[in-house]
Amino acid sequence: MLVKYELLKECSETKARLGKLHTNRGVINTPIFMPVGTQATVKTMTPEELKEMNAEIILSNTYHLFLRPGHGLIEKAGGLHKFMNWDRPILTDSGGFQVFSLGKLRKLSEEGATFNSHIDGSKQELTPEKAIEIQNALDSDIAMVLDECPPYPATREYVYNSLKRTTRWAKRCIDANNNPNQSLFGIVQGGMYQDLREESAKELLELDFPGYAIGGLSVGEPKNLMYEVLEYTTPLLPKDKPRYLMGVGSPDALFEGVEKGIDMFDCVHPTRIGRNGTAMTTYGTVNIKNAKFKEDFTPLDSECSCYTCRNYTRAYLRHLFKANEILGLRLMTYHNVHFLIDTMKNIRKSLEEDRFMTYKKEFFDKYDQS
Amino acid sequence: MLVKYELLKECSETKARLGKLHTNRGVINTPIFMPVGTQATVKTMTPEELKEMNAEIILSNTYHLFLRPGHGLIEKAGGLHKFMNWDRPILTDSGGFQVFSLGKLRKLSEEGATFNSHIDGSKQELTPEKAIEIQNALDSDIAMVLDECPPYPATREYVYNSLKRTTRWAKRCIDANNNPNQSLFGIVQGGMYQDLREESAKELLELDFPGYAIGGLSVGEPKNLMYEVLEYTTPLLPKDKPRYLMGVGSPDALFEGVEKGIDMFDCVHPTRIGRNGTAMTTYGTVNIKNAKFKEDFTPLDSECSCYTCRNYTRAYLRHLFKANEILGLRLMTYHNVHFLIDTMKNIRKSLEEDRFMTYKKEFFDKYDQS
Numbered sequence A, B: 001m002l003v004k005y006e007l008l009k010e011c012s013e014t015k016a017r018l019g020k021l022h023t024n025r026g027v028i029n030t031p032i033f034m035p036v037g038t039q040a041t042v043k044t045m046t047p048e049e050l051k052e053m054n055a056e057i058i059l060s061n062t063y064h065l066f067l068r069p070g071h072g073l074i075e076k077a078g079g080l081h082k083f084m085n086w087d088r089p090i091l092t093d094s095g096g097f098q099v100f101s102l103g104k105l106r107k108l109s110e111e112g113a114t115f116n117s118h119i120d121g122s123k124q125e126l127t128p129e130k131a132i133e134i135q136n137a138l139d140s141d142i143a144m145v146l147d148e149c150p151p152y153p154a155t156r157e158y159v160y161n162s163l164k165r166t167t168r169w170a171k172r173c174i175d176a177n178n179n180p181n182q183s184l185f186g187i188v189q190g191g192m193y194q195d196l197r198e199e200s201a202k203e204l205l206e207l208d209f210p211g212y213a214i215g216g217l218s219v220g221e222p223k224n225l226m227y228e229v230l231e232y233t234t235p236l237l238p239k240d241k242p243r244y245l246m247g248v249g250s251p252d253a254l255f256e257g258v259e260k261g262i263d264m265f266d267c268v269h270p271t272r273i274g275r276n277g278t279a280m281t282t283y284g285t286v287n288i289k290n291a292k293f294k295e296d297f298t299p300l301d302s303e304c305s306c307y308t309c310r311n312y313t314r315a316y317l318r319h320l321f322k323a324n325e326i327l328g329l330r331l332m333t334y335h336n337v338h339f340l341i342d343t344m345k346n347i348r349k350s351l352e353e354d355r356f357m358t359y360k361k362e363f364f365d366k367y368d369q370s
Helices: A047-052 A062-067 A071-076 A080-084 A096-100 A128-138 A156-176 A194-206 A223-236 A251-259 A269-275 A307-311 A314-322 A326-352 A356-367 B047-052 B062-067 B071-076 B080-084 B096-100 B128-138 B156-176 B194-205 B223-236 B251-259 B269-275 B307-311 B314-322 B326-352 B356-367
Strands: A004-010 A017-023 A026-030 A032-034 A058-060 A090-092 A106-108 A113-116 A123-126 A142-144 A183-188 A212-214 A243-245 A264-266 A278-281 A284-287 B004-010 B017-023 B026-030 B032-034 B058-060 B090-092 B106-108 B113-116 B123-126 B142-144 B183-188 B212-214 B243-245 B264-266 B278-281 B284-287
Touching (some): A062 A128, A183 A194, A269 A278, A314 B080, A326 A356, B017 B326, B128 B142, B128 B156, B156 B194, B212 B223, B326 B356
Parallel strands (some): A142 A183, A183 A212
Antiparallel strands (some): A004 A017, B017 B026, B106 B113
8 A cells, every 4th residue: 555645634824734644554644754764774773763753754864774784684584673673654865865875976967877886996876767776675665766956056057957866766756666665756856946846746646656755855055945846846746645855853943844745854954963963852953972960960851751851961972972872872862862753743732733833933932042 | 679589399200390589570481592682672573572481580691781781770760670670580691701701801809800802992891899889779680799710721720710709709799799689699610620519619618699590600611521520510509599590591501401400591692693583492493594494384383472473474574574574573583582481381391290301311312403
């Protein structure tokens, strides 16, 4: 069965919407934040901990798993879910974004991309067919088409050619797809050009994907420009399909994305900054390594109910970081992922209760104090 | 209240004994293995995980906590238990072993030891009084006297002077002790000389400690020599007091130690080798990074019931190590600590059922297959 989006409610003040995404591995409440498990593990966390913090779906990276341990091995293991002991839904990206990010280490053609592995330097190829072959083998619940993501800034001509290629590749992905349980999402390109977004959306809608991502954003453009693009792009997408904004996970972008009608988000932000000692809290970000927390025996976030905040003080967390103890990375990661999941839960609740914009104001009145 | 040892049963074939150690924070079943939480955390683990694997007591290191974050800070936090969120018993060492291990970086005198911190190079002093002051502040359940631990090999004269000093320091520790809830254990020295062990034990027994450690072992001597020393030293100790063999944790040494009448053990061995990718299993040690486990979809230890073995394959664990993922360190640590705790539980059961030597043979018939 393919995923099916159920629209529960549209916000009266904004484009925000409340919904459910039905999958073969359970129902996901949207809008939702998906923690990232790049290499078949959400860094430092166990699946049980992710469930404890109510993670309903995670993302994993095709590029990384293709290179190591290899999709063939994961297929033999019984698929990615079994390999990593996670029985809730998984979304995999196409690997394209990582390959294109390699810069001079990759070459792009109509066929696909060739590149050198960051692990052993070996020459590798990623085509639309290959991206699907890998994701079919991983057996994720949601797969993404291979798209071409233009940099920012990029000329209209570049972006035009890129979106045309993205459509051709999308068709090749559909043709290559061989896993009936996997829902393949299309990716709308078109850069910062409204008419090109319209053209891309029109072409992809004809292919009738079960869900759509808005690609080519969060690539270096100013945030206001991203919000502007979202503002005119989401209305181009069907109401009965989920909308996914790739690679976005800061609190301001989550609220703005929801406001523009986005249902799904993912980002390494909470796990990455957590391992660097930064926490997102009700009252803004906290760098736990700061000397002022040396004898601070209060919780990381006084309004948080997560495992870390219930059991440990800032002084202890700071000690763990100063002493290079792994438990510090775990506890900060736990808090940050919990924080975003919890914030999304509160966003959904505010949508249900018709007070999304009020909640947004309340949230940032506190968050921006830091 | 000081700890109180209850002798439940003596083994008919060996010097092994089954007992309970009553503490202010619950009863410990002996013989027991104590996981090591050097810097106020058992590396990579949470307290909840340690409880899940039935850790009844942990050890923490005075030297490390003195230098970072400082015992003053931990005292302000409400003591080590509260600081690290562990409400079961904690044993702290005296810091002496770590200071003496600094070699040329430390100077030894009758007063104590001066040394340079491994963290910032600052000059520090550890005297018997200081070792007690620190441990009193940490508020551990069991504290250790500062002793002088001779290297191996060492002349009879060196060891003689050292044990005499250890007795003088033991008295100074008793005089300095200011925490009525903390049980201070004496440490028998005497190196590999039977008559010196006798002299040390005699002198320390006069000081009537609530427990005794056998020090100066596992310092580079052949294992058989250590077992020989244990064989004649444990009978020198009172039957109604617990006996602790410091820094020992390989399966063979645990069985031999129990056989010679030891009740308590600690060692960084399971956590350290785990983080290096080595597991202790029913069928011997396994280096998970080995290529032969690449497509091994069986558990780390087919006879183990721990979280790691119930949920993950060798192939996945190997992937986590190859990809430098922290979850790999967690899962291997979990298994190894669980393995030793479980082995000690089985040892206690075998003592209860009068089949300790049979169990020992069964254990090594399997373990030595690797």
